[in-house]
Amino acid sequence: MFAPGRRKPARFTSAAAALLVACVLAGCSAGAGQSGKHLENPAAQSLRIPTAVEAARMEMPLARYTVGLADGRAINAAESRLVAQCAARYGLTLAPERRDGGAEPGTSVERRYGITDRKLAAVSGYGMGDKPAKRTAEPHSKIPEYLRTAILSGRGPATVNGRKVPDQGCSGEARETLAKRAAPSRDQNLALSLMDESFYVSQRDPRVRKVISGWSACMQRSGYDYNDPLDAAGDTRFGTGKTRLERDVALADIDCKEAVNLTGIWFAVESEYQQGQLAENRAQLEDASRAGRARVVAARGILDRAGS
Numbered sequence: 001m002f003a004p005g006r007r008k009p010a011r012f013t014s015a016a017a018a019l020l021v022a023c024v025l026a027g028c029s030a031g032a033g034q035s036g037k038h039l040e041n042p043a044a045q046s047l048r049i050p051t052a053v054e055a056a057r058m059e060m061p062l063a064r065y066t067v068g069l070a071d072g073r074a075i076n077a078a079e080s081r082l083v084a085q086c087a088a089r090y091g092l093t094l095a096p097e098r099r100d101g102g103a104e105p106g107t108s109v110e111r112r113y114g115i116t117d118r119k120l121a122a123v124s125g126y127g128m129g130d131k132p133a134k135r136t137a138e139p140h141s142k143i144p145e146y147l148r149t150a151i152l153s154g155r156g157p158a159t160v161n162g163r164k165v166p167d168q169g170c171s172g173e174a175r176e177t178l179a180k181r182a183a184p185s186r187d188q189n190l191a192l193s194l195m196d197e198s199f200y201v202s203q204r205d206p207r208v209r210k211v212i213s214g215w216s217a218c219m220q221r222s223g224y225d226y227n228d229p230l231d232a233a234g235d236t237r238f239g240t241g242k243t244r245l246e247r248d249v250a251l252a253d254i255d256c257k258e259a260v261n262l263t264g265i266w267f268a269v270e271s272e273y274q275q276g277q278l279a280e281n282r283a284q285l286e287d288a289s290r291a292g293r294a295r296v297v298a299a300r301g302i303l304d305r306a307g308s
Helices: 014-026 034-040 042-046 061-065 069-088 118-124 145-153 169-180 190-204 206-221 229-233 244-260 262-306
Strands: none
Touching: 061 190, 061 262, 069 145, 069 169, 069 262, 118 244, 145 169, 169 262, 190 206, 190 262, 206 229, 206 244, 206 262, 229 244, 244 262
16 A cells, blocks of 8 residues: 655655654653654653554554545546547547556555455455556557557657657657646645555654564464565565465464554554644645645546446
8 A cells, every 4th residue: 555755745755853862762851852842752651552462453643644546546537538539639539547456445544554354365365356457559550559658648759640649659648637627736745655665664763663673473383484564565476365385484474463562553653753743834734735625526526427
């Protein structure tokens, strides 16, 4: 479910993240500076830690400012519909996107700290038990690949079949069309950026490092050598659930999470940081959230008009 690498927000920079970790280790109190108001962490003395193994029902404080899974699928479907309409102008017919059945993360937490679904792990190991969405050209679309690339991305000939191709192709035109129908926002991905930051900072928090060490020791007693749950999930041998080894490791992973309450502790610590981020960025988050909701409304309107 976690996707690092997004642009870092100005109000919570990498330097601020490093300062936050340093203050946690050193026991800093209030007065850390404008960018570190939330370092005071008044909840630190009474952190509420849920007992959690499966995280499907858990949700981060900042998650309410992001687009949900169903709404995100609607936005993607609307953009796909707009891309198909644009591509048709150049003689390229696209099949609608289809997603085969299977499991998906239910919340922003479900796979944030590694796997938690025991039933899925017993069958699919570290896999999600589904197949990726696919869009393919219809068999009767006789268009060379280089022209298809130009139509969809704008990389290639500036005109196709006598028509000028949008600068960023039909994909760029679709994004712009949807954006024009929704409310503008200075940073519609602010909540996701902040969630990236809170993840990295919480990962280095001494309370989380302690419980991760406990998890690693538990895994070693089971015969598996991993520093943390994300190392196990990232094992290049895993991801399909086809081997007994993968399924055994996945189940041991979940057993060890339960033994040390890794998911509950990490969730509580990261939530504490997010409450501080929320307090500092509330106005911007509300603005981005309104823009996100408007984007969803625009997307569903496109789908309704198309009969999807």
